[in-house]
Amino acid sequence: MLTVRANGSVKNALDGAESVEVTASTIRELLNRLADRYPAFARELDAGIAVAINGEIYRDDRDVPIPADAEVFLLPRIPGG
Amino acid sequence: MKHDNSYTGQDFKVIGTRVRRPDGIDKVTGRARYGADASLPGQLVGRILRSPHAHARIKAIDISKAEALPGVKAVVTADDLPLPEGLPGDVAQMLENSMARGRALYDGHAVAAVAAIDAKTARKALQLIEVDYEPLPHVTDVDAAMQPDAPVIHDWLYTSGVDPKPEKPSNIAQRTEFGLGDIEAGFAKADVVIERSYKTEATHQGYIEPHACLANIRPDGSGELWVTTQGPFVYRNVCAQMLGMDIAKLKVTSSEIGGGFGGKTHVWAEPVALALSRKANRPVKLVMTRDEVFRASGPTSSTSMDIKLGATRDGTLVAARAEMRYGDGAFPGIWGMLSCMTCFACYEIANCKAIGYDVVQNRPKVAAYRAPSAPMAAFGVESAMDELAAAIGMDPVEFRLKNASREGGQSHYGPVWGPIGIRATLEAVRDHPHMKAPLGPNQGRGMACGFWFNIGGQTCSDLNVGVDGTVTLTVGTVDVGGSRASLGLIAAEELGIPYEQVQVNIADTGSLGHNDMTEGSRGTFSSGMAAIFAARNTIEVLRERAAKMWDIPVEDVTWEAGQAVAKGSAHGNLKPLSLKDIAAKSPKTGGPIAGHNEVVADGAGVSFASHICDIEVDPETGATKVIRYTVVQDAGKAIHPDYVEGQFQGGAAQGIGWALNEEYIYGDDGRLQNAGFLDYRMPVCSDLPFIDTMILEIPNPGHPYGVRGVGETSIVPPLAAIGNALSNAVGVRMHHVPMSPPRILKALREDGQADRGPAKVA
């Protein structure tokens, strides 16, 4: 079971929860589970979400495995210049 | 295919050497072809008519006279760019930004366009277009736009991120919040609290090459676009969507790009050029004037913010609060949100809260500019950091070091830090001889820190081996400043061959799979990653071919220093085969030798910088000159140090311009008053000193070589570094960027300093 935290607009999409518990072993699984559970999160996914696993930010790679004890944080997607 | 992208700490042969860039000769002889340098048979000249009003209803547009002018082949308005069904909201807004639909939203908003046989005819035709405007109330200032009585620009815009959902539309598009801990409790613990408000004005990326493209839509609905862009694949997808075309039927070729810095990640006039070409059934070349570039293409946000920091007497930052209001221009963006995510990143603060507002205004739609949103927030936070250090009697560098973010600590925007370079850059600054150099009268020294995320993204590359053993690496990220050289070095390193044996080629959208924008410092990072894996993929093929040539099992073949080596005592008589040997035989061993890679290059690794700056103020005029400047930044691993230094220097120079001079000036009529290089004064050669650089290399664990993006962070610290230097030089603390001569003079006068006059020397 992962403890997932979120910030900014993503937190709002998780009904404002400080953290949620999810069973998932990859980013794809994690996002799918959350989208099933929170309709607002599904919409947020379209706008773009990044996942930080132990501090490393992933924007697009959904196949990244998530270790069981990982620190997982959801963020809005970041553009560049 | 999954790749192991973790850092290996390998030794390098050619990575880190300063080789010549392959496109150098074309660029010093005038042969390189940029956006405006292409032509097609029968091409027309495109020109755009722009709104003179900050906000107006377009009651009617009469194009009949323009159409009747001899030599005019097409006139388009929004009617020729209908919204395709199912167009995503942000793309629809980009399209409306390219061509006004019923309302002009800012001075410079496109309302119609013509294609004619020459420039003179096109200009004349623009004068013949009659637009019936009904001016509407406008608002350009970000604070004014947030007032309850401000004219509401979009009746469909309701603030998101607030509870309960607002009942009325407003100009506030979104409120975001990031942070940790409990700031009330934190401030209660503080012995000293600094609370200040700051303002920064909008700036432009200022690339020297204006937006330019050559559009060619054929009657069968297929087409091509030659364009100066940071992302030909993204332009293709977006333009095809906007024009209702099949993606595969639009081929986009990126020209050499004359600077972008984020401003060429977004389409502006390209959809209009395509619409003109479609209507005229001729190729259309459209080049923006400099005036149009300023009035209608991506500036940054103008901002206003309140920063509050608290520390205990021993120098521990215990609480921080930032409320930042960022203008997005005519359409909602995420710039205020980004400010929240960057503002406190340099420091470990147990209790902090960053609140960001994204606000629409009657200004051009804001686009990314190098580390977007971070420089303004850093101006506020880093200025307040210096004041706080002074208030508790601590050296500003020591104060920052004491509170610097560290590996394993939690960032204010959420995730835990991996290996990061903020402390290392601060230590380097503390020990740098620059910090001890003597200063003269009216001179002062300041320093500041900066942070940027860096991003990766979708990348694709091909590596082809010619029969003579030379190698062509094809990438889909454009070369914005020497990345061909860096990518060539990477392919050479992996294959174990000389750099000169590799040619790097930038693909058009017809020749390679999708590549995201060259933005967010990702060019060398992600194409470099794809190049590494494509080369490794090629080596597999080379081993197989060598095995065939020797007629031994492929497991017995290894690749070492640019050649295939047969392993094991049974093969003692086999002489190694070079890449050239294997390539020469390739027609008989299975055909062309090639490697490929498609990757989502994530994990770009954050980067930190600390800058030192000396300035001299003329107390009589308020003019400020930078007399010495040092950039210290973590690059992870510098593939080509010259171009890493170049990124550091270029970013610092842009930051210096932002700090001292550059700004969008709007009149009460909502019109931009300085849409030209003369009045929008960017730094020239005589304004700047040499910019010293120091590259630190703290490997990024998410890249095989440890590379981090290097292009962006360097623009973040200069605003505050200069503000801090000014305060140390003449004792005035500036809260409004740019710190232009009139603002400094005013501050000096209010401080009673200028009355003393300049020191007189007999």
Added chain:
Amino acid sequence: MSGVLVTTTINGDAVQFACPEEETLLDALRDRVGLLGVKEGCGTGDCGACSITLDGRLVCSCLVLGAEAEGREITTVEGLSEGGQLHPLQESFISHAALQCGICTPGFLVAAKSLLDRNPDPSETEIRYALAGNLCRCTGYDKIVRAVQNAAKQIRERSAQSA
């Protein structure tokens, strides 16, 4: 539309072109003579990307009319290298990484050559002021100034050897 026929010398070659009276020399060089190395950054004399020399004087070609080139000698970036050899300034710009995007480079090269023709041993300040009419947004000018210093040194050494 009235036009003019202009007879001029460009990079050592006799060239004729016809252009409308009001056309700038910048447009004439680019669109009629095909010298696309001359760049337009502003069209108002503020960026120097269009720098050329006209009878040896450095000018912004966007501020000169095509018709004014009649009977005069023009040098553009395309005329800097001789006989397959890059000019020392061109060499030096490459070896010192004095260009990133390169759009400003033709203008800088022409302006720097004009400086070194007048003053073979300029100080850093003299270089900075001589190039102050040319904008570069990418480099912060650091490597450009160093490249010019280096090229000046090479040219001086070369002429000392041949003297």
